[in-house]
Amino acid sequence: MTAASATARASSSSTPGTPAAGAQASGTVSSGAAPAGATAAAAPVSLRGIGRAFASQSGARQVLRDIDLEIAAGEIVAILGPSGCGKSTLLRIAGGLDQPTQGTALIDGEAVRPFDPRSAVGFQEPRLLPWRTIENNVALGLPRGTAKAAGREQVARLLDLVGLADFAGHRPREVSGGMAQRTSLARALARNPAVLLLDEPFGALDALTRLKMQDLLLDVHAAEPATVLLVTHDVDEALQLADRVILLGHEGDTPGAVVTQTIVVPGHRPRDRGSAELAELRGRLLDGLGIDRHGSARGIETTTTIPHYPY
Numbered sequence: 001m002t003a004a005s006a007t008a009r010a011s012s013s014s015t016p017g018t019p020a021a022g023a024q025a026s027g028t029v030s031s032g033a034a035p036a037g038a039t040a041a042a043a044p045v046s047l048r049g050i051g052r053a054f055a056s057q058s059g060a061r062q063v064l065r066d067i068d069l070e071i072a073a074g075e076i077v078a079i080l081g082p083s084g085c086g087k088s089t090l091l092r093i094a095g096g097l098d099q100p101t102q103g104t105a106l107i108d109g110e111a112v113r114p115f116d117p118r119s120a121v122g123f124q125e126p127r128l129l130p131w132r133t134i135e136n137n138v139a140l141g142l143p144r145g146t147a148k149a150a151g152r153e154q155v156a157r158l159l160d161l162v163g164l165a166d167f168a169g170h171r172p173r174e175v176s177g178g179m180a181q182r183t184s185l186a187r188a189l190a191r192n193p194a195v196l197l198l199d200e201p202f203g204a205l206d207a208l209t210r211l212k213m214q215d216l217l218l219d220v221h222a223a224e225p226a227t228v229l230l231v232t233h234d235v236d237e238a239l240q241l242a243d244r245v246i247l248l249g250h251e252g253d254t255p256g257a258v259v260t261q262t263i264v265v266p267g268h269r270p271r272d273r274g275s276a277e278l279a280e281l282r283g284r285l286l287d288g289l290g291i292d293r294h295g296s297a298r299g300i301e302t303t304t305t306i307p308h309y310p311y
């Protein structure tokens with residue numbers, strides 16, 4: 001299967017680009033991932049009573065509180081919310097890149113481990129190693145101990161999946177931003193993740209490439225049906241890709257973002273981007289985000305910019 005776009009994968013957002021964390025996220029230190037050639041079964045994710053406070057000069061600052069979320073195996077859940085409300089933090093907790101100060105995160109009923117090998121994380125930047133070819137960058141994601149022949153086969157299959165079979169020998173500087181993102185997605189998939197955590201994976205791409213990437217993600221999900229948690233700022237992207245959209249935000253004066261809305265998105269993917277039903281849901285989400293939707297209704301803007309918290 002081929003398609004035309006991609007994603008990023010990386011490390012903790014608090015330590016961007018650090019080789020160690022990047023290696024963890026790409027699966028090079030994995031121990032429990034499925035062997036190359038096998039597709040890991042998607043696993044359910046449970047976030048129970050999750051809270052996260054960070055130390056600050058003025059004391060502990062509660063970023064998340066009382067987050068309860070059950071995500072079925074193979075489900076795609078999009079997380080929306082104002083900038084700074086804790087979306088990436090929640091994603092990182094689900095992947096074991098961060099620990100909650102309250103509550104428990106589980107994958108398949110078992111506590112999430114630090115840098116959990118059952119998950120792979122994709123971020124906005126592809127973070128490829130510039131001196132390695134595209135295929136060798138993808139190979140970085142293979143579980144440790146993968147036999148050479150099986151690894152080669154797996155990498156070739158993934159490059160084909162993301163439409164990069166003809167670019168296996170290219171260096172990152174020789175491919176477009178969208179192709180680099182596709183490489184990054186293939187690298188994340190190389191570890192056969194049961195759970196794919198994507199943090200604004202298409203955020204740095206132009207509008208057309210972003211639409212192609214969304215289609216690619218659906219193709220990839222059909223071929224490798226991991227459970228997907230997707231953080232996005234794009235309301236339309238959430239409605240196009242997700243089974244459910246979770247809105248994070250603040251309620252009252254209590255510190256810490258909670259789930260303020262859960263929307264089950266109707267219809268089978270790929271969905272009709274122009275449907276009246278999605279337009280209605282878009283309106284509800286924009287209301288939930290506190291955004292004046294008139295600009296969008298007049299066709300001025302379809303990709304919504306979400307406001308920041310005043311941190």
Ligand SMILES: Nc1ncnc2c1ncn2[C@@H]1O[C@H](COP(=O)(O)OP(=O)(O)OP(=O)(O)O)[C@@H](O)[C@H]1O
Nearest residue numbers: 014054055063082083084085086087088089090311
């Ligand atoms: N390691 C950390 N130490 C201290 N504060 C942190 C840490 N990680 C995140 N935060 C703070 O937690 C809050 C939520 O951050 P987070 O990145 O999760 O938000 P977000 O909703 O993903 O934002 P954006 O949409 O802008 O990416 C921010 O105020 C951020 O500064």
